[in-house]
């Protein structure tokens with residue numbers, strides 16, 4: 001591909017004036033990391049949070065880069081250097097041209113909590129309506145032909161566009177994916193042809209990355225302000241403090257706003273929840289859409305799953321599916337792995353694994369399980385190392401307030417001292433116990449369960465490792481529960 005075609009008029013026209021010989025260079029790949037450069041690649045030198053890609057330009061050239069894109073030229077560069085104002089965005093747009101195929105219908109969802117669930121639900125709804133569907137996010141790529149574990153919620157633009165191109169060529173026509181605030185802030189998903197955007201909620205998260213909550217919200221709102229094109233659908237949960245600002249952002253862009261939830265618009269395009277009753281491990285809902293009423297039995301535990309289900313339904317309806325079919329399909333939803341998943345029981349007490357690793361999610365998960373604890377609600381959890389330390393005491397307080405028994409344990413201490421993380425949580429969790437070894441904490445909690453209790457094991461959800469230092473030790477809450485239950489029988 002010629003360099004001029006890869007960078008295109010939108011990048012070259014606005015920023016860089018390049019010579020015809022450079023424009024005609026043949027480029028055989030794109031790279032954002034010098035260590036991944038192959039001969040013929042165009043290297044994007046990105047200023048990052050740890051280092052500056054410009055420091056690796058020589059290494060990229062030594063590996064075969066034929067030209068470099070960046071925002072500040074080095075003193076000397078042995079290959080052509082193309083200066084652009086926003087190299088991250090230029091990379092995303094170039095990756096979209098290099099990997100040109102994308103599913104025809106793409107929905108992106110953002111919000112502090114619920115993204116993985118919404119992406120999985122939207123994929124399931126489309127699948128049931130007969131579309132070849134996929135999802136991409138924290139649990140990786142799930143598609144009819146391949147399932148690939150991913151390490152980021154929103155992959156880097158090269159990985160993302162490579163996957164979009166592959167699944168589109170596999171025949172996938174519908175994709176739902178997660179737009180993390182990091183991904184939006186770093187322009188990872190610019191270049192994706194998004195037909196609809198979804199917004200669940202906003203609460204404290206990633207305060208180690210975003211300087212302020214306003215910055216965090218602004219990153220999320222890029223989805224509506226810059227990525228979903230005018231005329232596209234914006235499905236917004238209407239029940240939060242930030243809902244009005246989100247709806248305003250979408251309205252100013254002339255998006256088709258679909259407000260969903262208790263404050264949703266049931267007369268127009270939105271979805272209004274008028275009734276929700278817990279029935280065993282299901283919830284009976286009544287919703288209104290375009291003035292019509294629908295009764296739905298949602299086979300999921302947790303009030304927050306109603307929000308996720310309604311945003312997903314909105315994304316499917318907003319991209320052209322029939323409302324009655326969509327609402328009927330909600331009756332078959334399966335929760336994403338490790339999201340309030342019932343993984344066993346002992347002495348009649350249900351045991352749930354959940355991915356709540358931030359304050360609001362932990363509160364919501366505990367509140368969701370309260371109806372299942374006639375006696376005591378027990379929680380086992382920790383907090384990740386090298387992540388926002390401010391959330392630790394907040395989560396400790398939430399656990400003490402919402403549970404009747406609290407065991408503080410480890411959850412990916414990374415480079416930090418595990419006992420210091422536990423101490424920070426314990427300081428605000430009056431009466432909590434401390435058992436650092438997570439398998440042991442789970443075993444003790446299960447051992448003590450009695451009829452009428454319920455147990456929540458929070459923080460790791462689908463994860464399959466415990467990160468200690470720079471090592472990832474094999475660990476899964478699911479396996480730890482199975483082992484604890486099996487050791488009881490033996």
Ligand SMILES: CC(=O)N[C@H]1[C@@H](OP(=O)(O)OP(=O)(O)OC[C@H]2O[C@@H](n3ccc(=O)[nH]c3=O)[C@H](O)[C@@H]2O)O[C@H](CO)[C@@H](O)[C@@H]1O[C@H](C)C(=O)N[C@@H](C)C(=O)N[C@H](CCC(=O)O)C(=O)O
Nearest residue numbers: 032033034046048049050051053056152153154156180182
């Ligand atoms: C803090 C953060 O978000 N970092 C992301 C960012 O890296 P960066 O550009 O800041 O990296 P850097 O280490 O400073 O390096 C700068 C540049 O030099 C390059 N380099 C570096 C070394 C070298 O030898 N050669 C070289 O070329 C790097 O490739 C990079 O382009 O851009 C990279 C490419 O897109 C990401 O892989 C990387 O994610 C890191 C691994 C990460 O851990 N991110 C987490 C925090 C994250 O993104 N999480 C979100 C939210 C999760 C949620 O849902 O809660 C996610 O979407 O997963």
Ligand SMILES: Nc1ncnc2c1ncn2[C@@H]1O[C@H](COP(=O)(O)OP(=O)(O)OP(=O)(O)O)[C@@H](O)[C@H]1O
Nearest residue numbers: 112113114115116117138304354355356361364365
């Ligand atoms: N709509 C919601 N409102 C509040 N809490 C929720 C909601 N949906 C999920 N949760 C809680 O957040 C946890 C993570 O859910 P999910 O993985 O769907 O969200 P996410 O936004 O993808 O999170 P992450 O950014 O960590 O990947 C769940 O296990 C649950 O505890």
Ligand SMILES: N[C@H](CCC[C@H](N)C(=O)O)C(=O)O
Nearest residue numbers: 357383384387411412459460
């Ligand atoms: N995307 C989140 C996941 C956190 C999961 C939790 N188990 C932890 O390690 O803190 C992060 O990387 O911050």
Ligand SMILES: [Mg+2]
Nearest residue numbers: 115116138153
């Ligand atoms: Mg996620």
